Amino acid sequence: MPNQPTLRSLRPCALTCAIALGLIPLASQANTASDKQISFYIYDIPAQPLATALLAFSNQSGLQVSAPSELLADHQAPAIQGQLSVLTVLGMLLEGSGLSWQLSDDDTVIILPQQLIQSDAAGDVRLPTLQVLAEHTSSPYQSSNTLPRSVIEALPAGNGDITSLLKTNPAVQFDNSQQSSRTPGEISPADISINGAQFYQNAFIVDGMNMNNDIDPAQEDTPYRLFAVPGRSQGLALDTDLLEEIEVLDSNVSAEYGGFNGGVVNARTRDPKRELSGSLSYQITRSEWTEYHIDPVEADDVENASSWDDGQPEFEKTTVRGTLEGYLNDDFGLLASFSQKRSEIPLSFYSSHLVDTYGYREEEQTRSIDNYFLKGIWHASDRLTLRGSVAYAPEEAQYFRSNIANSDIYIESGGTQLNLEGVWQGDSLTLTQSLGWNQLEQSRNPDFDDYYAWRTSESKWWGTGNSTLEGEFGDIEQQQSGWQYKLDAAAKPINWLASEHRLRGGLEIGEDEVFYERTSESSTYVTPRETDTCTNSAGQQVDACSMGLTNNGWAGQYMSRRTRYAAGDFSFTTLSWGAWLEDDIQIEQLRIRPGVRIDSDNYMDQTTIAPRFAAEYDLFANGNTLLQAGANRYYGRNIAAWRLQEGRNQLRYNSETRASIDDDWTVGTQAQNQVSFSQLNIAYDDELMLGVVQRWNNLEFGLKYVNRKGRDQVVQVSGETLGEPSTDPTLDDDYTTWANEGKSETDIFTLMVTPLRAYSLWGTSTSGQLALDWTNSKSSAPTYFDDSAGELYFENPYISYQGKFIRYADRPADNFTRPWTARLTTITQVPQANLIWSNFFRYRADYSKVADTGENIDYQGVSVDVWEVQDYGGALTWDMRLAWALDLPKQQEVFVNVDVFNVLNERSAAEVSSNNTVTYETGRQFWLELGYRF
Secondary structure: OOOOOOOOOOEOOOHHHHHOOOOEOOHHHOOOOOHHHHOEEEEEEOOEEHHHHHHHHHHHHOOEEEOOHHHHOOOEEOOEEEEEEHHHHHHHHHOOOOEEEEEOOOOEEEEEEHHHHHHHHOOOOOOOOOOEOOOOOOOHHHOEEEEEHHHHHHOOOOOOOOHHHHHHOOOEEEOOOOOEOOOOOOOOOOOEEEOOOOOOOOEEEEOOEEOEOOOOOOOOOOOOOOOOOOOOOEOOOOOHHHEEEEEEEOOOOOOOOOOOOOOEEEEEEOOOOOOOEEEEEEEEEEHHHEOOOEOHHHHHHHHOOOOOOOOOOOOEEEEEEEEEEEEOOOOEEEEEEEEEEEEEEEEEOOOHHHHHHHOOOEEEEEEEEEEEEEEEEEEOOOOEEEEEEEEEEEEEEEEOOOOEEOOOEEEEEEEEEEEEEEEEEOOOEEEEEEEEEEEEEEEEEEOOOOEEEEEOEOOOOOOOOOEEEEEOOOOEEEEEEEEEEEEEEEEOOEEEOOEEEEEEEEEEEEEEEEEEEEOOOEEEEEEEEEEOOOEOOOOOEOOOEEEOOEOOOOOEEEEEEEEEEOOEEEEEEEEEEEEEEEEEEEEOOEEEEEEEEEEEEOOOOEEEEEEEEEEEEEOOOOOOEEEEEEEEEEEOOOOOHHHHOOOHHHHEEEEEEOOOOOOOOOOOEEOOEEEOOOOOOOOEEEEEEEEEEEEEOOEEEEEEEEEEEEEEEEEEEEHHHHOOOOOOOOEEEEEEEEEEEEEEEEEEEEEEEEEOOOEEEOOEEEEEEEEEEEEEEOOOOOOOOOHHHHHHHHHOOEEEEOOEEEEHHHOOOOOOOOOEEEEEEEEEEEHHHOEEEEEEEEEEOOEEEEEEEEEEEEEOOEEEEEEEEEEEOOEEEEEEEEEEEEEEOOOEEEEEEEEEEOOOOOOOEEEEOOOOOEEEEOOOEEEEEEEEEO
16 A cells, blocks of 8 residues: 555654655665665664664664564664665674564565575565564653654644644643634644743754744734734744654753753654655534533623634634655655645624624634645765755734724734755765755734724714724734754764764854834824815815714714824844754763753844753663763743834824814824833753663653753833833833843653554554653743733732732743643554554643732731632543545555544633633544545
8 A cells, every 4th residue: 555654653763863864775776676775874873782773773764673572682783873775784783693684565674583584585484473663762861752754644633733743742731722612713833831931932943944933922812903913933834744753852952952941843844755656635624523612601602702712613624735756866856745724714793792782794714824845855976965945834814803894904924944955974974064044924914004983874884882993003014034054063983992972063053134014104093073075175085084974963074083103114133153062972881962052142142051961871781771861951042022122112103183174184292112122131941850761571661850940031021110210201101121030940750651662463553652741830930021920020029829928920830731641642553454543642630720819918018919729620632533545556545534633522621711711622523634645
């Protein structure tokens, strides 16, 4: 069956996995061996027991390996590094073991005793039943977890974005409201927190290049703001069909990576397959296939919802995907892919409480995400491989405001990314050079630039009282664009003083330009006056004037007062550089990796030094018991909005007036600046890690403890609070600024249990993983845009909490956290039925969230706020995918994927509001995908 996904377990991957799948064929040998046997891959396999070395070989070559486990016991394999053929590497691994190998028809490497392989080749011996080695091997120092292509294809992914698949990772936490029954029609990727850090402090990387949105990622969700546009941290919403693997690095992270406090989400796009192949599919889900769980108190409001976040009682989401790939000659391959995701969400024009009076008038909101992707690979020689790709991934979300005509607004995000990569395999050094350019957006484009508060009239008839509202607040364009260059060098192992050294280092440099622009003038018009014409004495039509009998008897009306927002822009350019070096040292049973990373930029005008250290000790020298530890520092990201907000309010001109339609508008008073920026310290997290990996009875147990202390986090506060009152006449007395006053501390325990090979039963094969985490976040700094919370956090007053008086900053974290979570993933392959059945079970423990009650109590003569606990029950969800394929002639097939989320239709609370109404997570939901591939 063509393109049948290979069954693999979830497995961590070494840092070199990003280049380990680079296939470089030697055409000159094609007449003497199969392409698979002579294919060259880049290998980095340390000396270790043969069983785990074969697992590493499987990861780095992409080939399945099958062997009776008893044959591999007590055999050791040597270290192997370099770009070598499959034939050469297998010969080196099996040398002196009495074992040999052969390649089956389905490209599985079969390991058996030498004499059995030879006899079978002569047709004398029948091969025994084999157990397939699940492709699992621990990442060095428990630094990462990886989802390979086969798991990406097998898991139910919903909207098909990167973060949707990360629910299986125990270090990843989601927003409490991410799966709300109020918003099932949304398709934008969710924000995530890794190890308790702020959701905008992760590094998103694709093919080695940054794809973070650093314009204003924490800006609140509502699209209706005068100066701002809602954002998120992930710059490109890439469809997972493009990806070869997704790696999450969450502790003991190599010095190769910087620009994060939480973790690194490292995505690698697929290389084209050698044979000509392609696919086309259509996926759909809708409100009729979705069970809603709604608080009875709010049922009517949700049914007649007029705002995107009040409810989405109807929606339809569709995705169309297509791919065509193959090699044009022996050395050059191309992959072209597209996906189009659409969501249509009908809502009420009138607010729900007005529907009985004014009737139900349907308006539609829409969402769209497109991916257009082209990638080429050229095996220029047996030493040099070149890759290039371009991804164009625009997004658009169209909203309207209830009761307001012509208020449609389009939020535009996403953008374009170009990557070039060259890998040179030298005699003593592997060099990887990458050059990238991207342009990302966080903009808004309304139908109307101006906003009007008319009197209700025959021509402005939709008003819900004496006033009729119309329009929006003007265009805002925000973009970041820039280039990056990276050089990574990995030396071949060097033996020195009874130790083996693997030196790696790199340099990177980049430039980013970020700008904010009001592209056109926008006004908010108020105070209508009577008129009997909209033509002035010069015979010209005047602006902000409307004819039609008003509800108080005027023949027409014109606006006599406005607040005007002038066109204008703000921008700056940041030049940054970084360098890193680390040495992975093996001294008998001890492996250590000291490293350091240095970063600098002219935005904050600081140079940071981040030491990294990880250690691993093979307790019994057999790879079965590994003790691990680490101490690391991670410096975070800088957000452009901290600087771009300075000066925005001075585009506003207040109280411009005209006394009649013949008068020109007066020039209003220019508003004062409300925000002041000054350079900040760069937020950092200090990490301590302890861990152990134990292999026993075909299982690997990975237990680790991570302590994170976050410091110098950025919060927004007033100048008065900082003791820095305004002395500048252009700066408002109540101005706000940013300060490094935030801090946090999080303890995370994780346990992962993974089979070392798949289990076979009645002709089926099952792999999986159990993951548990315990999280304790001791403090909760607000996001950088929340000035009211920043004030409280900085002042840090006493509050009453559970009968005790504590400081405000010491209250528990209120989002992106559950005290403990259990996750179980299983993937079962049923070859007889061409079926893959995957399941993801997740239980999130009940927890308490603190909220201000609005009440006060006396403490030491001072009135303090009373905070109460809002209890959330535990949440059990079961998500499932059934993937079935039907073989057709000439290497073709049709396939069907059925995803079921929340199979048991559990009713789980997501949020509790101040009036004690509950927002629940979405109930059972069905997705259907139909496709064809060849």
